[in-house]
Amino acid sequence: MSDTAAPAISATGLTRYFDLRCVVNQLDFDVPAGKVTALLGLNGAGKTTSIRMMMGLLAPTRGRCKTLGVDSQSLSPENRRRIGYLVEGHYLYPWMRVSEIAKFTRSFNDHWDQQRFAEIVAHFAIDARQRAGELSRGQRAGVSLAATLAADPELLIMDDPALGLDPVSRRSLNETLIDFAGQTTRDGQPRTVLLSTHLIDDVERIADEIAVMIAGRLLIHTSLADFQIRVDRYAMEVSPDEDPAALLSKLQAIASGIIEARMVGKHVLICVADAPNDFAEKLKSLAHGDVERLTTSLDDLVVAYLSRERAEHSFVTRTHHGKDCIDNDFLVSTLERSR
Numbered sequence: 001m002s003d004t005a006a007p008a009i010s011a012t013g014l015t016r017y018f019d020l021r022c023v024v025n026q027l028d029f030d031v032p033a034g035k036v037t038a039l040l041g042l043n044g045a046g047k048t049t050s051i052r053m054m055m056g057l058l059a060p061t062r063g064r065c066k067t068l069g070v071d072s073q074s075l076s077p078e079n080r081r082r083i084g085y086l087v088e089g090h091y092l093y094p095w096m097r098v099s100e101i102a103k104f105t106r107s108f109n110d111h112w113d114q115q116r117f118a119e120i121v122a123h124f125a126i127d128a129r130q131r132a133g134e135l136s137r138g139q140r141a142g143v144s145l146a147a148t149l150a151a152d153p154e155l156l157i158m159d160d161p162a163l164g165l166d167p168v169s170r171r172s173l174n175e176t177l178i179d180f181a182g183q184t185t186r187d188g189q190p191r192t193v194l195l196s197t198h199l200i201d202d203v204e205r206i207a208d209e210i211a212v213m214i215a216g217r218l219l220i221h222t223s224l225a226d227f228q229i230r231v232d233r234y235a236m237e238v239s240p241d242e243d244p245a246a247l248l249s250k251l252q253a254i255a256s257g258i259i260e261a262r263m264v265g266k267h268v269l270i271c272v273a274d275a276p277n278d279f280a281e282k283l284k285s286l287a288h289g290d291v292e293r294l295t296t297s298l299d300d301l302v303v304a305y306l307s308r309e310r311a312e313h314s315f316v317t318r319t320h321h322g323k324d325c326i327d328n329d330f331l332v333s334t335l336e337r338s339r
């Protein structure tokens with residue numbers, strides 16, 4: 001899929017207030033067609049509110065959003081047919097058998113794929129004769145997923161679909177998603193997935209792109225590979241009487257992308273984006289011992305961003321103009337002592 005194709009979702013200045021509180025703040029966010037994009041953020045970051053505006057279920061206070069090329073506030077039933085929307089909770093009529101849920105849902109869906117429904121249901125080890133009320137939470141998630149995907153959506157938006165699922169159900173969900181995202185629709189359109197989640201391990205398995213929201217703002221949006229390449233962690237040994245504020249200033253003087261610096265025991269753990277080539281060398285000149293570049297999981301990197309109270313260093317590789325934009329306006333770091 002070419003990166004120049006029109007985005008599946010394109011939000012411009014999307015903003016939402018509840019009373020006087022701004023919960024989504026000037027969101028510029030393109031969700032590329034044909035890719036799986038994971039939207040991350042702490043509780044209350046504004047993910048669900050953003051998704052509801054993208055789905056046309058909530059009006060923005062300012063700004064706008066095009067979903068599959070149409071203003072999200074004016075999506076027709078035909079437009080909506082191309083969008084699958086799955087939220088956590090997975091409500092199903094408890095008295096319906098799984099097979100009846102399929103029959104019921106397909107009755108208002110021209111593109112229904114019964115084989116896909118049956119395969120997904122089987123993947124979650126569900127007997128189609130069971131009633132929804134008898135299913136476990138994971139199985140209910142499986143039926144909702146099957147019903148959503150059997151409708152052959154071009155755009156799939158999922159809000160925390162794996163919430164509360166056991167590891168086996170989560171694996172089934174992830175495998176189903178990977179399989180689904182890799183296929184085109186019956187009309188030959190690439191499939192796009194936007195997934196809000198707290199499960200970073202899952203993101204690593206299924207997402208192409210990662211977007212991070214903090215306090216209503218989009219802080220990072222880039223490819224997963226780029227994120228992992230651009231963000232690094234180091235451990236630097238320091239003297240026990242090191243002054244944290246002075247050390248932080250020195251760190252910021254050698255790299256503008258300091259995301260987090262935490263004192264743990266006699267080490268400072270530093271998370272940095274776009275570190276200059278000589279960063280490790282310069283750290284050595286500040287250290288009172290070893291400097292080590294840490295092998296770091298995606299979880300470590302994301303948590304370093306999320307653990308800040310305020311949005312700090314950010315990079316959004318996917319702008320409307322397709323160019324990289326590094327926004328250091330939010331670079332306000334504090335060095336924390338946690339010993």
Ligand SMILES: Nc1ncnc2c1ncn2[C@@H]1O[C@H](COP(=O)(O)OP(=O)(O)OP(=O)(O)O)[C@@H](O)[C@H]1O
Nearest residue numbers: 018019023041042043044045046047048049050160
């Ligand atoms: N209808 C509403 N009225 C008032 N405040 C709301 C409403 N909906 C959401 N909020 C507030 O907006 C903020 C953002 O909520 P939102 O559900 O978008 O966050 P989220 O990132 O999806 O969080 P979570 O990860 O917990 O699902 C929260 O502080 C929430 O309390």
